[in-house]
Amino acid sequence: MKIININNIPSIDIGRIIASQRLKQNIxxxxxxxxxxxxxxxxxxxxxxxxxxxxxxxxxxxRLRVDLSSMNKIRENFKENMELFYNSLSEDNQSAIEELWLHLVKLNTDIQNPKLKTYFSLLSARYYIYKQDIKKVSEILGDIGKLKKTLTEEQLAYYQYFSGLNQYLKGNYQAAANKVLEAFVLLKSIGYNDYHLIYHLALLNSHMHNTTVAIFYSNSALQYFQEELNYKRVIDCQIILGINWTRVGEYEKALEYYLKVLRVGKKSNDRFLVGKIYHNIGFLYQKKGDLLNSIKFFSKSLKYKQESELSYLNTIYYLADTHLSLPDDCDRAKYRVEEGLKLSLMCNNSEYHIKFKMLYLFHFNDNMDEYREYLENVCIPFFKEKDDVKALCDCYVKIGDLLVNDNNYYKKGSYYYKMALNLMKTNKQ
Known part of the structure; x- marks a missing residue:
């Protein structure tokens, strides 16, 4: 869908052009x-x-030496290129993004129309979301926010959408989903239906383990992107469906989606995509209880990844967890946990360092008090900050398990179980 409804943008603002050119020329x-x-x-x-x-x-x-016909051509060119730029960003068309961005920055210097300027600011925010520059995105959105009362409904919707994507970059999935949903509803009310928002609603709900909702939005987006021949987004939707069908135990459905994506990844020599799908199939077999196949596919996944990548840490974590579930794999598990602790420090990744430390303290450390204190003082505050409901529930249950069998701490153990149950109930609502 279009970010810009061209009919809503007035023709050249002649008065503003005359005033700005006169002042520029000191007349x-x-x-x-x-x-x-x-x-x-x-x-x-x-x-x-x-x-x-x-x-x-x-x-x-x-008298001002202003060519209005030329300015009108620039204006139309600007609108067309903004449209192309938004589509390129939404479809992650890397080869076109930078070229279009530089062209738009150049054209922007000759644009006087305030509505077009606002659209350029919105697209600037979307560009820096693509670049994952949270500081720059927040700065641009802050400036747009000051003009909130002057925004059209369409502009306000995209302001909320991009604010949501900024929250997603920060790992605040619930806040992100709320803003994207608000944008989706606002666009619907004015007759728009941007399926990139629907895709992001699927992605965010998948991150929050809202499985049914994630499947619903993924199917909706998938159908549209298949019709539009947007293969990048088709693959993204199929991966989300694979993840969420796995979560509800529909392993054959999930595997069907994964194998479709795997064929595309191999055919296009996309090592990142192949590595990702091998990891997901490894997780599927882990959930299914087929641990040997799980280890096989997690290990395959690592061959397509580099140690400096976050996805490598993720696969190491799941591989270590799977080894721990096998009675004779303790040494391999310890090797992977220690590898994960070392790499997470090198990559300065707090989340994975905490996760690997939890595994190490529970399985390879005899002092359970140290483990419990780590859960209470480090893990719970961290996952609360990230609004990671699943990890937080997991911490509450782990502490409950440690305390409930001790008569001196039975009440405290029950308290943590209740905390986990209340959190799960709240999240379902």
């Missing part, structure tokens, strides 16, 4: 209007308090 209203019109007439024209006579406008523009 007074008296000098510019001399022999053409009165100063009062020019003032009203510049402030859009009247529509000027075509002949007078022509004479004023001639």
């Amino acid at each position: 007074t209203q008296k000098d510019l209007s001399k022999g053409i019109c009165s100063i009062t007439y020019l003032s009203k024209l510049e402030n859009n308090r009247m529509e000027g006579n075509d002949e007078i406008i022509h004479l004023i523009c001639k």
Whole structure:
């Protein structure tokens, strides 16, 4: 769908152009209007308090050396390129994004229309979301937010959408989903239906383990992207469906989606995609209880990844967890946990360092008090901050398990179980 409804953008703002060009050239209203019109007439024209006579406008523009027809072409070119740019960003068309961005930045210097300027600011925010520059995105959105009362409904919807994507970059999935859903509803109310929002609703709900909702949005987006031949988004939707069908135990359905994506990844020599799908199939077999196949596919996944990548850490974590479930794999599990601790420090990744430390303290450390204190003082505050409901529930249950069998701490153990149950109930609502 289009981010810009061209019909909603007025023609060239002649008054603003005349005023800005006059000031840029250090010409007074008296000098510019001399022999053409009165100063009062020019003032009203510049402030859009009247529509000027075509002949007078022509004479004023001639004196300022302003070519309105050329400016109109620039304006139309600007709108067309913004449209292309938004589509390229939404479809992750890397080869086109940078070229279009540089072209738009150049065109923007000649644009006077405030609505077009606002669209450019919105697309600037979307560009820096693509670049994962949270600081820059927040700065741009902050500036747009100051003009919130002047935004059209469409602009407000995309402001909320991009604010949601910024929250997603920060790992605040619930806040992100709320904003994207608000944007989706607002666009619906004005007759728009941007399926990239629906895709992001699927992605965010998948992150939050809202399985049914994620499947619903994924199927909706998948159908549209298949019709549009948007293969990148088709693959993204199929992966989300594979993940969520796995979660509900529909392993054959999930595997069907994964194998489709795997064929595409191998055919296009996309190592990142192949590595990702091998990991997901490994997780599927882990959930299914087929641990040997799980280890096989997790290990395959690592061959397509580099140690510096977050996805490598993720696969190491699941591989270690699977080894721990096998009675004779303790040494292999310890090796993977220690590898994960080392790599997470090198990559400065707090989340995975905490996860590997949890595994290490529970399985390879005899001091359970140290483990419990780590869960209470480090893990719970961290996952609360990230609004990671699943990890938080897991911590509550782990502490409950440690305490409930000790008569001295039975009540405290029950308290943590209740915390986990209440959190799960709240999340379902």
